Amino acid sequence: xxxxxxxxxxxxxxxxxxxxxxxxxxxxxxxxxxxxxxxxxxxxxxxxxxxxxxxxxxxxxxxxxxxxxxxxxxxxxxxxxxxxxxxxxxxxxxxxxxxxxxxxxxxxxxxxxxxxxxxxxxxxxxxxxxxxxxxxxxxxxxxxxxxxxxxxxxxxxxxxxxxxxxxxxxxxxxxxxxxxxxxxxxxxxxxxxxxxxxxxxxxxxxxxxxxxxxxxxxxxxxxxxxxxxxxxxxxxxxxxxxxxxxxxxxxxxxxxxxxxxxxxxxxxxxxxxxxxxxxxxxxxxxxxxxxxxxxxxxxxxxxxxxxxxxxxxxxxxxxxxxxxxxxx
Numbered sequence: 001x002x003x004x005x006x007x008x009x010x011x012x013x014x015x016x017x018x019x020x021x022x023x024x025x026x027x028x029x030x031x032x033x034x035x036x037x038x039x040x041x042x043x044x045x046x047x048x049x050x051x052x053x054x055x056x057x058x059x060x061x062x063x064x065x066x067x068x069x070x071x072x073x074x075x076x077x078x079x080x081x082x083x084x085x086x087x088x089x090x091x092x093x094x095x096x097x098x099x100x101x102x103x104x105x106x107x108x109x110x111x112x113x114x115x116x117x118x119x120x121x122x123x124x125x126x127x128x129x130x131x132x133x134x135x136x137x138x139x140x141x142x143x144x145x146x147x148x149x150x151x152x153x154x155x156x157x158x159x160x161x162x163x164x165x166x167x168x169x170x171x172x173x174x175x176x177x178x179x180x181x182x183x184x185x186x187x188x189x190x191x192x193x194x195x196x197x198x199x200x201x202x203x204x205x206x207x208x209x210x211x212x213x214x215x216x217x218x219x220x221x222x223x224x225x226x227x228x229x230x231x232x233x234x235x236x237x238x239x240x241x242x243x244x245x246x247x248x249x250x251x252x253x254x255x256x257x258x259x260x261x262x263x264x265x266x267x268x269x270x271x272x273x274x275x276x277x278x279x280x281x282x283x284x285x286x287x288x289x290x291x292x293x294x295x296x297x298x299x300x301x302x303x304x305x306x307x308x309x310x311x312x313x314x315x316x317x318x319x320x321x322x323x324x325x326x327x328x
Contacts, residue, residue: 003065005109007052007100009045010037012182013115013171013228017071018045020182020229028064031058032074038304039327041180052096054200057105058103063066066129069111069240070104071232078188079119079141079154086140093144098151104161111233111239112163116247118221120146122169123285127255130291131167132249138283140142162245164235169221169251169290171202171228171312174318182225183319183325191312192224195319198271208280209278213287219255221289224305224314236300248299251290269294 001128002023008032012078014037020026020047039047040171050057052074076091082089097114112313119142120135124243137143138176148165157159172191174181190204196299197204209216231250256264262273295301305311 002068003029005029005062005065005067005069005070008037008115009071010034010041010047011244012184013168013225014071014073015041015043015180017073017177017223017232019043019175020226020233024233027065027261029061029167030098032100033107036184038183040326041183046048048327050122053091055099055103058100058105060093062103062107063287064111067109068106069113069236070100070109071115071236074099075115075116075144077117077141079139080188082139082141082144083292089140089144092133093141094147101151101155101161105155105161110159110161110204111236112161112277113235113239114148114152114163114165116145116149116165116167117142118167118169118249118290120149120252124288125165127254127287128291129291131294134311147231150247155242156245162239164239164243164245164303165247166228166231166235167247167249167274167308168228169223169249169288170227172222173224173226173305173314176305176314178317178321181264181322181325183322184279184317190220191259191315192319194262194265194273195269195316198265198269198273198274203274203276204262206229206275206310208264209277210280211286213257215257215259217258218284219287221255222250222261222308222311223231223251223303224311227303227305230304231295231301232297234301236250246298248295249290249292249293252303253290253292255287255289256308260308261312265316268309268312
């Protein structure tokens with residue numbers, strides 16, 4: 001049977017998308033170099049180990065599995081790292097994606113769901129952020145995502161490749177069934193770092209308490225990773241049904257502050273979250289959250305797990321059940 005190729009499908013969001021595709025009855029093949037992903041996260045789906053820079057390998061996998069569509073998650077994603085080492089991000093996120101697009105075109109694959117990010121917007125001029133907001137990234141990570149978004153219309157005109165770009169806000173949580181979760185090294189995301197502190201790890205660093213927000217800490221839009229995965233399946237159905245190329249924000253549509261996240265972790269865990277207050281980080285906007293109206297209207301998608309305590313509870317259960325991550 002024809003398959004969906006999921007690059008980066010052994011990673012955090014990619015693995016949840018593989019799970020969602022399986023539940024939708026789709027055949028899947030995972031393509032991952034395992035530099036940040038985990039073999040166990042594929043849940044038994046076929047895994048082909050390779051790099052997106054290897055166009056010949058990609059073409060061979062596409063032919064062997066009769067791939068008809070691609071979900072592309074494989075990318076570097078640490079904003080701070082992208083500032084320190086932009087060349088790494090352009091090689092991996094841009095050159096690797098162009099290699100993938102070349103393989104798709106050569107093998108006649110014309111449907112792509114691209115994992116983009118709210119980082120394409122840069123400093124917000126207004127909130128909530130909708131898809132008409134100017135795209136002015138302030139770091140190499142956001143620039144590389146926007147570079148691919150800007151390349152895709154050229155591939156459509158020249159080759160007929162249609163794509164839907166999904167701009168995530170803050171992915172969070174874990175599979176409610178406990179099979180998948182977040183396992184990064186080092187961990188850079190707030191919720192797992194707060195959980196680590198509650199479980200006796202390093203105190204949580206809170207970067208700035210003097211922002212113009214109700215409690216003085218940054219506010220962000222946390223969207224459950226399973227909701228993100230469902231959006232990918234919905235977007236693919238739209239493309240395969242003849243839908244047009246487009247870009248969509250994926251977020252809860254409301255912000256939560258750092259202190260609200262800490263309070264949620266304390267409620268869910270019944271434990272305190274030790275913390276240390278630090279200075280603001282350069283470039284951290286006070287408030288970032290999405291307008292998700294376009295995705296609701298055109299993808300028939302809406303967050304099912306939007307309550308903050310629900311998001312934190314799924315993450316807490318994953319980390320307690322997997323104290324060493326996938327390696328335990």
